[in-house]
Amino acid sequence: MSAIPQSKSDEPSALWHALPWLLALAFFFLADGYHSLGVNILIMILFTLSLDLALGYAGIITLGHAAFFGFGAYAAGLFNLHVSADPLLGLAAATLAAAALGLVTGALILHTRGETLLMLTLAIAAILHEAANHMRDLTGGDDGLAGIRPGAVFGLFRFDLWGKTSFLYCLGVLFVWFLISWRVVRSPFGRSLDGVRQNAKRMRAIGTPVWLRLVAMYALSAAMAGTAGALSAQTTRLVGLSVFELLTSGIVAVMLVLGGERRLYGAFVGATIYVLVQDVAGAINPFYWMFVIGILLVAIVLFFDGGLMGVIETARRKLRRGGAPGAAP
Amino acid sequence: MSAGLKIDNLVAGYGPTVVLDGISFEAPAGAALAVLGRNGVGKTTMLATLMGLTSLKSGEILLGGKSIGRMPTHERVHAGLCYVPQERRIFPSLTVAENLAVAALPGGWTPAAVFDLFPGLAARRGNAGNQLSGGEQQMLAVGRALVGKPDVLLLDEPMEGLAPIIVEGLFAALSKIRDESGLTIILVEQKVDLALEFARDAIVLDRGKIVWRGACAALRTDEEAQHLYLGVGAD
Numbered sequence: 001m002s003a004i005p006q007s008k009s010d011e012p013s014a015l016w017h018a019l020p021w022l023l024a025l026a027f028f029f030l031a032d033g034y035h036s037l038g039v040n041i042l043i044m045i046l047f048t049l050s051l052d053l054a055l056g057y058a059g060i061i062t063l064g065h066a067a068f069f070g071f072g073a074y075a076a077g078l079f080n081l082h083v084s085a086d087p088l089l090g091l092a093a094a095t096l097a098a099a100a101l102g103l104v105t106g107a108l109i110l111h112t113r114g115e116t117l118l119m120l121t122l123a124i125a126a127i128l129h130e131a132a133n134h135m136r137d138l139t140g141g142d143d144g145l146a147g148i149r150p151g152a153v154f155g156l157f158r159f160d161l162w163g164k165t166s167f168l169y170c171l172g173v174l175f176v177w178f179l180i181s182w183r184v185v186r187s188p189f190g191r192s193l194d195g196v197r198q199n200a201k202r203m204r205a206i207g208t209p210v211w212l213r214l215v216a217m218y219a220l221s222a223a224m225a226g227t228a229g230a231l232s233a234q235t236t237r238l239v240g241l242s243v244f245e246l247l248t249s250g251i252v253a254v255m256l257v258l259g260g261e262r263r264l265y266g267a268f269v270g271a272t273i274y275v276l277v278q279d280v281a282g283a284i285n286p287f288y289w290m291f292v293i294g295i296l297l298v299a300i301v302l303f304f305d306g307g308l309m310g311v312i313e314t315a316r317r318k319l320r321r322g323g324a325p326g327a328a329p
Numbered sequence: 330m331s332a333g334l335k336i337d338n339l340v341a342g343y344g345p346t347v348v349l350d351g352i353s354f355e356a357p358a359g360a361a362l363a364v365l366g367r368n369g370v371g372k373t374t375m376l377a378t379l380m381g382l383t384s385l386k387s388g389e390i391l392l393g394g395k396s397i398g399r400m401p402t403h404e405r406v407h408a409g410l411c412y413v414p415q416e417r418r419i420f421p422s423l424t425v426a427e428n429l430a431v432a433a434l435p436g437g438w439t440p441a442a443v444f445d446l447f448p449g450l451a452a453r454r455g456n457a458g459n460q461l462s463g464g465e466q467q468m469l470a471v472g473r474a475l476v477g478k479p480d481v482l483l484l485d486e487p488m489e490g491l492a493p494i495i496v497e498g499l500f501a502a503l504s505k506i507r508d509e510s511g512l513t514i515i516l517v518e519q520k521v522d523l524a525l526e527f528a529r530d531a532i533v534l535d536r537g538k539i540v541w542r543g544a545c546a547a548l549r550t551d552e553e554a555q556h557l558y559l560g561v562g563a564d
Contacts, residue, residue: 192431195420202418205380206432207406207477 012316020268024171028164035163041275042170043231046177048255048267050224055253056261057185058217059197060110063249064121065225067105067128070243072098072226073233074132077145080234085151087159091173091230098226099219106218110211122246129244144240148233159235166235173231177224181264184220193217194262254293258300260307269308332393332409332480333358334379334513339388341378347386348374350537356481356530358393361507361514363528363545365521367560370534372517373415376483379515380412381405392481407434409480413487417470421459425450428458428469434478443472446502464495468502475506481513482506488520496523503527521559525549533558 027038047069054060076094084090109120132139139145152158157165184190193213195203200210233239242248251274259270274293281289304311334356342348348371356362364372377383379390381402390398397405406412419428429440444451447468453461461469467487474482487503488496500523507514507527518524525531525545533541533554541554548554555561 188427188430188433191423191427194422195431198420198422199418201382201402202414202420203431204402205382205406205412205414206473207403207434208431209403 016316020265021171021175028167028171033162035167037275037279039163039166039170039231039235041272042167042174043228043235044252044255044271044275045267046170046174046231047225047228047252048259048271049174049177049181049264050221050228051252051256052261052264052267053181053184053224054218054221055256056263056266057190057197058193058214058221060214060218060221061114061118062121063118063246063253064123064125065221065252066244066246066248067121067125068098068102068222068225069229069232069248069252070125070128070132070239071101072229073239073243074139074145074229075226076230076233077148077239078138080148080150081145085149086155087150087153087169087234090150090234091227094230094233095223095227098229099223101226102219102222103215106215106222110214110218122249125244125246125249129241132241132244139239142241144238145233146238148237148239150234150237163235170231170235173227177227178264181224185264189213189216254297256307258296258307260309263306263309263313266307266309269312273308332513333360334481334515335389335391335394336379337389337391339375339378339390340386341374341383341388342386343374343383348383348537349378352388352534352537352539354532354539354542356513356515358480358513359511360530361516361528363524363531364515364517364534365524365531365548365559366534367558368519371537372534373485374537375534376412376414376485376515376517379405379483380410406477409478410483411474411477411479411481412483413467413470413474413485415485415489417463417466419458419461419466419469419473422457424455424457425461425469426454428473429476432473433476436478438472438475438479440472440476443475446475446505447472462495464491464499467491467495467499471499471502471506479510479512481515484514484516484518486517486519488518488523496520500527521555521561 028035031038051065054062054065072094075097076090079090079093105124109117112120133141150159153165153169159165192203192208196208196210196213204210229243255270255274256267257270258273259268260266273296277292277296278289281292300307306313337353339349339352340347352375364375366372374383378385381400385398388398389396392408392410395408397408400408423431426440429443444454450465450468450472453465458466458469471487484503487499491499504527506512516524516528525548528545530543531545531548532539535558540558541548
């Protein structure tokens with residue numbers, strides 16, 4: 001099954017596109033006491049979306065995407081402590097820092113492919129982890145970077161204890177990045193990366209500078225992951241070394257596979273399901289909740305090509321055809 | 330919008346293996362040259378070498394007098410080469426319009442011009458590559474080459490595996506490109522009769538070397554060459 005709608009007639013309606021945002025707003029108004037959980041979901045959606053750009057659309061295999069999430073988190077934290085408490089300025093600084101890291105590391109490693117690339121992405125995250133551990137004076141080492149106190153958003157909306165401001169702040173940032181991603185993957189640039197993923201040699205043979213395109217997409221993906229990390233730092237007010245760990249990279253990959261690659265909304269479904277299962281199953285049994293995720297992952301990979309979003313899209317298409325005038329019974 | 334192609338003493342292959350051993354020929358600007366030979370003699374390797382997709386050991390490739398033999402593949406396309414590979418290799422998840430959009434370069438054909446040439450493709454512009462028939466895929470592969478910046482069009486067995494009626498339509502479209510665009514065309518083709526009808530001159534490869542060269546009209550009457558190098562009339 002191809003990950004991209006087979007033809008323009010399969011494009012979802014405007015209501016379909018509005019659905020996740022309406023659900024998020026409904027959650028804001030109806031789920032009192034759960035806004036912090038919602039914030040976590042929104043941040044992980046953004047992080048997963050960033051991986052979808054690199055891995056899903058451009059085919060850049062990586063086990064080190066946490067490098068950019070963590071770099072963005074530390075950058076936002078340090079910016080807050082040493083430069084300015086303005087959260088939007090901190091967000092911009094962290095995003096640019098992560099983009100620069102993506103640009104430099106991407107330029108170095110995207111000549112390689114396969115296992116070599118996988119190991120290099122892993123190594124970059126490990127190097128950053130060790131650097132953050134050793135630069136204790138700057139980062140707090142394994143105690144973490146504490147004392148982050150973001151100011152009011154636009155100078156008006158202070159971060160509250162219940163996470164309501166954080167929720168709307170994260171939702172707004174996610175919406176902006178989603179629009180950017182939407183535009184990018186549908187542009188000739190984005191479609192050319194789809195071509196690179198399918199056949200890089202062929203893309204070179206039609207004049208595409210493959211390496212440059214990959215580096216550009218990698219930097220964009222890194223910027224988005226950096227924003228997610230910055231949101232995490234600003235809303236939890238703490239950055240720990242775990243942001244660079246392999247587990248963080250692994251979790252976001254699991255979220256993407258659960259939701260479905262190359263769908264954008266797959267990130268929404270995968271991250272939401274993962275965080276909710278973690279919350280609910282973790283409350284029942286804090287040691288074995290990963291068992292539920294494992295079962296889900298095995299079932300998705302074995303039986304549902306395209307992840308949960310693929311299942312939803314197939315159902316939507318069937319409903320549309322079934323409901324169309326004159327449609328076959 | 331055309332440039333000549335000159336190949337001088339080309340030695341190339343895959344890794345340490347030499348497939349092309351001292352190939353030299355010239356295709357003047359606007360000319361159509363047929364490259365013939367049995368299976369496995371190096372025809373596809375020659376086109377792949379022109380595109381920079383093999384290991385070039387020695388020799389020169391001149392496009393409009395400019396050496397392109399050491400350029401990376403994508404820069405050769407910007408220099409004016411465009412390539413229609415044997416297996417078409419269109420992108421299955423991209424629509425027809427997107428397949429053209431990702432290959433478009435300034436100075437190339439517009440998608441509208443491609444759709445004028447292949448009206449059947451225009452009606453399918455919103456369909457994904459994996460929803461096209463073999464003939465439509467081939468038309469798209471040719472169109473995708475033309476929206477680059479074509480001076481020299483390299484065609485690798487464009488008629489392969491197509492039904493006779495589709496071959497007829499495609500041949501007519503390629504003839505129109507040859508007659509009206511002024512492109513230099515290098516055609517690798519197993520269907521000898523079509524290739525000889527299409528091109529003015531031909532070269533015949535055997536085991537990585539050029540073993541016959543001349544006008545297509547002369548090859549049509551040279552039964553010995555046809556028998557020896559192309560297997561025509563062989564027992």
